[in-house]
Amino acid sequence: MIVVLDYEAGNLASVKRSLKALKAQVIVTQDPAVVVKAEKIIFPGVGAAGQAMSNLQRLGLDRALQKAWVAGTPILGICLGAQIIMHHSAENNTPCLGLLQGEVHRLGPAIPGAEGERLKIPHMGWNQVRFLTDHPVFAGIPEGAEFYFVHSYYPSPAVQGQVLGVTDYGQEFPSVVGYKNLLATQFHPEKSGRFGLILLSNFLGWDGHYAQ
Amino acid sequence: MLSKRIIPCLDVRDGRTTKGIKFKNNIDIGDPVQMARYYYEQGADEIVFYDITASSDHRNIMIEVVRQVAREIFIPFSVGGGIRTLDDIRDVLLAGAEKVSVNSAAVKNPEIIASGAKAFGSQCIVLGMDVKQVPVSEKIPSGYEMVINGGRTHMGIDALWWAQEAVRLGAGEICLNSIDADGTQTGYELKLTKLISEAVPIPVIASGGAGVPDHLYNVLTQGQADAALIASMVHYGTYSIAEIKDHLKQRGIKMRLLW
Numbered sequence: 113m114i115v116v117l118d119y120e121a122g123n124l125a126s127v128k129r130s131l132k133a134l135k136a137q138v139i140v141t142q143d144p145a146v147v148v149k150a151e152k153i154i155f156p157g158v159g160a161a162g163q164a165m166s167n168l169q170r171l172g173l174d175r176a177l178q179k180a181w182v183a184g185t186p187i188l189g190i191c192l193g194a195q196i197i198m199h200h201s202a203e204n205n206t207p208c209l210g211l212l213q214g215e216v217h218r219l220g221p222a223i224p225g226a227e228g229e230r231l232k233i234p235h236m237g238w239n240q241v242r243f244l245t246d247h248p249v250f251a252g253i254p255e256g257a258e259f260y261f262v263h264s265y266y267p268s269p270a271v272q273g274q275v276l277g278v279t280d281y282g283q284e285f286p287s288v289v290g291y292k293n294l295l296a297t298q299f300h301p302e303k304s305g306r307f308g309l310i311l312l313s314n315f316l317g318w319d320g321h322y323a324q
Numbered sequence: 325m326l327s328k329r330i331i332p333c334l335d336v337r338d339g340r341t342t343k344g345i346k347f348k349n350n351i352d353i354g355d356p357v358q359m360a361r362y363y364y365e366q367g368a369d370e371i372v373f374y375d376i377t378a379s380s381d382h383r384n385i386m387i388e389v390v391r392q393v394a395r396e397i398f399i400p401f402s403v404g405g406g407i408r409t410l411d412d413i414r415d416v417l418l419a420g421a422e423k424v425s426v427n428s429a430a431v432k433n434p435e436i437i438a439s440g441a442k443a444f445g446s447q448c449i450v451l452g453m454d455v456k457q458v459p460v461s462e463k464i465p466s467g468y469e470m471v472i473n474g475g476r477t478h479m480g481i482d483a484l485w486w487a488q489e490a491v492r493l494g495a496g497e498i499c500l501n502s503i504d505a506d507g508t509q510t511g512y513e514l515k516l517t518k519l520i521s522e523a524v525p526i527p528v529i530a531s532g533g534a535g536v537p538d539h540l541y542n543v544l545t546q547g548q549a550d551a552a553l554i555a556s557m558v559h560y561g562t563y564s565i566a567e568i569k570d571h572l573k574q575r576g577i578k579m580r581l582l583w
Contacts, residue, residue, distance in 0.1 A: 236527050
């Protein structure tokens with residue numbers, strides 16, 4: 113069973129709907145016991161890191177995620193989910209789950225773009241991802257494909273090899289990170305059209321093994 | 325590089341799209357769900373629905389439309405028109421829209437921006453602005469005034485001040501409609517768009533006046549808009565979204581070209 117984590121960080125409707133469109137059997141849950149036994153876990157979320165972490169702790173989902181991570185359950189983090197997996201976030205100086213070592217930084221500063229215009233924060237809209245590896249979850253996604261982003265912060269793993277994709281917005285930042293059975297996208301695959309659905313579909317078929 | 329967004333806008337009344345759209349394809353041009361699917365497949369970067377249903381008794385029709393659209397398209401879409409309360413925002417978001425646009429209700433009751441942003445996040449609260457050019461005065465120092473009821477009612481509020489105030493309250497994006505340019509197909513209001521876009525740190529969608537692809541080029545460069553709303557130029561089949569994007573790409577604008 114595919115488990116979507118509900119820790120009261122934003123609207124899960126679109127994640128759920130995109131998985132249904134892929135004919136996946138989905139459970140949306142707050143129950144740590146269900147998370148630990150999941151076949152695969154999707155860890156979405158929008159909002160602030162501090163509130164998200166305190167919700168995870170209150171619901172006991174922080175430890176459930178850590179257990180599932182150690183047990184090798186395939187995990188897909190999305191947006192805030194790609195940040196909370198890091199060790200620490202600069203957003204409200206928040207200690208996070210620490211599945212990966214590294215920091216969550218704020219985008220910026222707001223420097224002028226090519227035509228003298230300022231870069232706006234949040235980074236909102238479609239942007240390219242340059243995939244740095246041939247991870248199975250990226251199969252069938254052509255070079256130049258774009259994905260939908262809405263965020264002001266991004267994950268920055270301490271180990272360079274855990275950056276699996278990068279995106280340019282005034283600076284180059286990690287837009288896909290991962291290690292072993294964990295893969296996380298700063299963008300929203302569920303709102304990224306056909307290529308987002310391909311990525312989700314690949315995740316549904318992924319056994320969690322990836323040699324790095 | 326972030327792509328500039330091309331966003332078709334569909335007006336919906338009592339659950340039906342209102343403009344007579346001419347297409348070769350075998351689709352029901354009055355059905356917002358099929359229209360959304362069509363534009364999704366044609367490469368729209370986002371879709372805006374504007375509910376012009378007069379009676380609030382018919383609000384639930386729009387919610388059902390939103391629910392069906394959300395099952396068909398996997399790009400962001402927003403819903404505006406008649407959003408008055410936090411419950412209205414919640415209904416639209418839970419039905420599957422990514423964003424909600426608040427317009428006249430926000431002018432009358434700015435608190436809805438703050439409470440909406442607090443409850444659901446700034447990223448889903450779009451400030452819809454209907455703006456008309458007026459003589460510069462002490463009350464309207466920018467020379468652009470907020471209007472409602474399609475421009476018939478002047479609010480006595482300066483548009484530049486209001487945009488900045490809405491950012492302070494928590495709006496995540498601005499959809500800026502020039503009532504003067506709306507429906508003319510002679511080009512966006514560039515001066516207004518540049519004025520607002522330079523003054524706020526959030527994305528600005530330009531609206532009103534698009535007739536040819538160069539109008540989009542002008543508003544995305546001189547006007548410094550982050551996205552451009554289009555209606556008639558695609559609804560009547562004059563241009564496809566791909567044609568518009570190709571044109572803009574050739575003129576050096578970053579576009580999403582694969583979908």
